[in-house]
Amino acid sequence: MVNKNEVHEIIIEDIGTEGQGIGHVDGEAVFVKDTLPGDTAIVKIIKAKKNMAYGRLEEIIKPSVNRVVPRCEVAKSCGGCTLQHMDYNAQLSYKWNKVRELLKRVGGISEPERIMEFVTPDGEVHFPQEYTGEEDVHHSPERLAYGLEEPYHYRNKMQFPVGLDKNGKAVLGFYAGRTHSIIPLTDCCIGHEVNRAVIKSIKEYIDKYKVSVYDEEKHTGLIRHVLTRVGFHTNELMVCLVINGDELPYADKLYDILTVNIEKYNKNSDDADIDFRSFMININNEKTNRILGFSSKVLRGEAYITDYIGDIVFRISPESFFQVNPEMTGKLYGKALEYAALKGGEKVWDMYCGIGTISLFLSQKAGRAYGVEVIPQAIEDAGNNAKLNGIDNTEFFVGKAEEVVPKLYAEDRVKYSADVVVVDPPRKGCDEKLLDTIREMAPDRIVYVSCDPATLARDIRYLTEHGYLLKKAAVYDQFSHGVHVETVCLLSKKV
Numbered sequence: 008m009v010n011k012n013e014v015h016e017i018i019i020e021d022i023g024t025e026g027q028g029i030g031h032v033d034g035e036a037v038f039v040k041d042t043l044p045g046d047t048a049i050v051k052i053i054k055a056k057k058n059m060a061y062g063r064l065e066e067i068i069k070p071s072v073n074r075v076v077p078r079c080e081v082a083k084s085c086g087g088c089t090l091q092h093m094d095y096n097a098q099l100s101y102k103w104n105k106v107r108e109l110l111k112r113v114g115g116i117s118e119p120e121r122i123m124e125f126v127t128p129d130g131e132v133h134f135p136q137e138y139t140g141e142e143d144v145h146h147s148p149e150r151l152a153y154g155l156e157e158p159y160h161y162r163n164k165m166q167f168p169v170g171l172d173k174n175g176k177a178v179l180g181f182y183a184g185r186t187h188s189i190i191p192l193t194d195c196c197i198g199h200e201v202n203r204a205v206i207k208s209i210k211e212y213i214d215k216y217k218v219s220v221y222d223e224e225k226h227t228g229l230i231r232h233v234l235t236r237v238g239f240h241t242n243e244l245m246v247c248l249v250i251n252g253d254e255l256p257y258a259d260k261l262y263d264i265l266t267v268n269i270e271k272y273n274k275n276s277d278d279a280d281i282d283f284r285s286f287m288i289n290i291n292n293e294k295t296n297r298i299l300g301f302s303s304k305v306l307r308g309e310a311y312i313t314d315y316i317g318d319i320v321f322r323i324s325p326e327s328f329f330q331v332n333p334e335m336t337g338k339l340y341g342k343a344l345e346y347a348a349l350k351g352g353e354k355v356w357d358m359y360c361g362i363g364t365i366s367l368f369l370s371q372k373a374g375r376a377y378g379v380e381v382i383p384q385a386i387e388d389a390g391n392n393a394k395l396n397g398i399d400n401t402e403f404f405v406g407k408a409e410e411v412v413p414k415l416y417a418e419d420r421v422k423y424s425a426d427v428v429v430v431d432p433p434r435k436g437c438d439e440k441l442l443d444t445i446r447e448m449a450p451d452r453i454v455y456v457s458c459d460p461a462t463l464a465r466d467i468r469y470l471t472e473h474g475y476l477l478k479k480a481a482v483y484d485q486f487s488h489g490v491h492v493e494t495v496c497l498l499s500k501k502v
C-alpha cells in the first residue's frame with residue numbers, strides 16, 4: 008500500500024492516457040506528470056487511492072534516453088502539449104507501439120504489425136519492416152530516426168484565456184495544467200505563427216486603452232478569451248474576442264493594431280501572406296467555464312473563414328467544430344476513402360459524422376451517403392457544407408447513432424442498407440447496440456476511424472468475433488507533441 012506524503016524512487020515504465028509517466032511501487036501503479044519511460048525519479052505521493060496513486064516529480068536521478076529539452080518555455084506548466092519533453096522519434100515509436108500492443112492484447116490480433124502502416128506528418132508512409140525485432144522501442148529511438156522535421160505550428164485553432172495574475176495585472180496566455188491560473192505567453196509552438204502577432208496586438212490594445220479583463224471569481228471585467236482560427240489552405244485569419252459585455256470599446260483601434268502587426272508578420276515571414284478576413288466578438292455574459300457564449304457579432308469582414316479538407320471546402324464560424332490539424336485529417340480521411348474502395352453507386356453510412364467531413368468525402372465516389380451525429384448544430388453545418396460543395400447525394404440524421412440507425416434500419420432495410428460503413432466515434436468508442444446493427448446490415452467493409460486505440464481494440468475484437476476480419480490499420484501522428492494518436496482500420500466481411 009502506497010501512502011500520501013511518502014517519497015519513493017521510481018523507474019517510469021509507461022505513459023498514461025493523459026501523457027503522465029507510470030511507474031510501480033510494490034506492484035501499485037503511480038502516475039507522475041512530467042516523467043517519461045526510462046526515467047528514474049524521486050517522487051512524492053500526493054494522492055493515494057485503492058491500487059493506484061498520483062505522485063509529484065521531485066527530482067530526476069537518471070533521465071530517460073528519450074528526454075529532450077522542450078522547445079516551448081512553458082511546456083511544463085502548460086496543460087497543452089504533454090509529450091514535448093520526449094524526443095520526437097520516440098513519440099512516434101511510442102504511438103506506433105501503443106496501437107500495436109493494444110491490437111494484440113485487447114484486440115486479439117496476432118502480429119498486427121504485418122497489416123499496419125504509419126503515416127508521419129511529412130506524409131511519408133512507413134511500413135512494418137522498419138519495426139521488426141522485439142526490443143523495447145521506448146529505449147531505442149535511433150531505430151526510428153526518420154530524419155523528418157519536427158512538426159510544429161500545425162494547429163489551426165487557438166483559445167487564449169485573458170484574466171488577472173496574482174498582482175491584479177492583465178495577463179493573456181494559457182491555463183496551467185488542470186488549473187485556472189493563466190501563464191503569460193508570447194507564442195505557442197503548435198499554433199500558427201501568426202498568433203504571435205495577434206497576442207502582441209491584444210496586449211498592446213489592453214494596455215493602451217485600459218480595457219478591463221475578466222475576473223473569473225468576481226465575474227467582472229470584459230475580455231475573457233481570444234479565439235483565433237486560420238485556414239491553412241486559404242491563409243484566412245479569424246480573430247474573435249470573447250467578452251463579458253455587449254460591446255468592445257475602441258474596436259476600430261484594435262482592428263488597426265491587428266492590421267499593422269499582421270502586415271509586419273507577413274513582411275517578415277516566408278510563408279504565404281495571412282489574409283485578415285474576420286474580426287468578431289462573441290458574447291458570453293454567463294459565469295461559466297464554457298469558453299464561447301451563444302451569440303457572435305462581426306466587427307469587420309466576414310462572419311466566417313473558409314478552409315479545405317482534401318478538396319472539400321468548409322465555412323468555419325467561431326462556434327463551428329473543425330478538425331484542428333486539417334492537413335493530417337485530409338490524409339487520414341483519404342485513407343478512409345481508399346479503404347472504402349468505392350466503385351460508384353454504393354450506399355455508405357458515416358456514423359458519428361460530425362460536420363459531415365467523411366460523408367462528403369465518400370459521397371463523391373458513392374451512390375448515396377448517410378451521416379448520423381448527436382449534435383444538431385454539427386448536422387446543420389453538415390447540410391450547409393454539402394450545399395456549399397454542390398453535393399446532393401448525402402442525407403444527415405440528428406441523434407445517437409445507437410438509437411437512430413437501428414430504428415431507421417428496422418423501418419426500411421432496403422433504403423437504409425449499407426455496402427460500406429464508416430465509424431469515427433469519440434474516445435469511448437462505439438456503442439455495442441450500434442455494432443450489433445452494423446452486423447445486421449452486414450456491409451462488405453467497415454472502416455473504423457479512431458482517436459483512442461484502447462476502445463478501437465475492444466471494438467475490433469467484437470467485430471472480428473462476429474464475422475469480420477481486420478485487413479489493414481494505418482496509424483497517423485495527427486497531434487504531434489500530444490499523447491493522442493489516430494488510427495484508421497479496414498475490416499472485411501468474412502466470406
Ligand code: SAH
Nearest residue numbers: 359360361362364380381407408431432433
Ligand atoms: N468525422 C467527424 C468527427 C467525428 S468526432 C468530422 O470530421 O466532423 C466524433 C463525433 O461523434 C462528434 O461530433 C460527437 O458529437 C459525435 N457523437 C458522440 N456520441 C455520439 C453518439 N452516441 N451518436 C452519434 N454521434 C455521437
